Amino acid sequence: MKALVHVTVKPDVLDPQGRAIQRGCASLGYRGVRDVRQGKLFEIELDAPDRAAAERLLLELAAKLLANPVVEDYRVVSIED
Amino acid sequence: MFAVLQFPGSNDDRDMVFAMKSVLGADARLVWHKDAELPAGTQCVLLPGGFSYGDYLRCGAMARFSPIMAAVTRFAAAGGPVLGTCNGFQVLCEAGLLPGALLRNRDLAFVCAPAHLRVERVAAPFTSRATPGQVLRIPIKHGEGRYHVTPEKLARLEAANQVVLRYCTPAGDVTDAANPNGSIGNVAAVCNAAGNVMGLMPHPEHAVEALTGSTHGRVILGSLLDFLGSRR
Incomplete structure (x- = not known):
């Protein structure tokens, strides 16, 4: 299976990188870009008996390693057979 | 004996050994x-600064998988003193030995400068040589040193006297202008609830000789030395 896991800085935690990118957009003339948050996207190939088991495994992995739950949120974006 | 851990990518490890051995005589x-395992006779573990594992994933995130970290966790649980500076602080947070996390500096810039630090906690093993409110001048050099916990958690840490150092002005005022990286509450150093594990972003090992501008690092490293001496 192939899965995507998305990790972002929690909404209440300052993301200076995202802010710098937003300012970059504005200086390119894209005035409508009001906010940018930068995260990480993990492309994971894994073996699991079914999608539910894969999701459980991915959430466990995100909590233990892919994200630091003190400052980051995570979600499984997709799982494909 | 002080055990200075060496991860792939550590770069202040030898400076730490120099400070402890050649300057302080330990x-x-x-x-x-x-x-x-830690060597027999280990009385204190020091986690140095640097870029362990190239800062892959998050600063300090991979080092906790190093075999020695299981031994360090046991050593800390048994009450042994453990000090992490800079990347060592990040490793201790990622390993769950200290509360909070360290994020990209508020202004994105890598900051390499002397920092003024107000001593908030005077206690063995890390700050027994300090006086309450004393201002230390110790350099910082990091891009990811913005300490983060929720405001509620910070209040709990303050109530439990776990905030050890705060960034301040030379006169000792804790102001936003004196905060080099945007750390919540100007926190530069925290310890665990038991008080035997501490992390700080500044580099005491770079402030042990007058030649390089300050000897205030000895207040912290010397406190550890006193603590070890008292337990002999």
């Missing part, structure tokens, strides 16, 4: 991260 030696 017994200190490097310990490779793949070792499963």
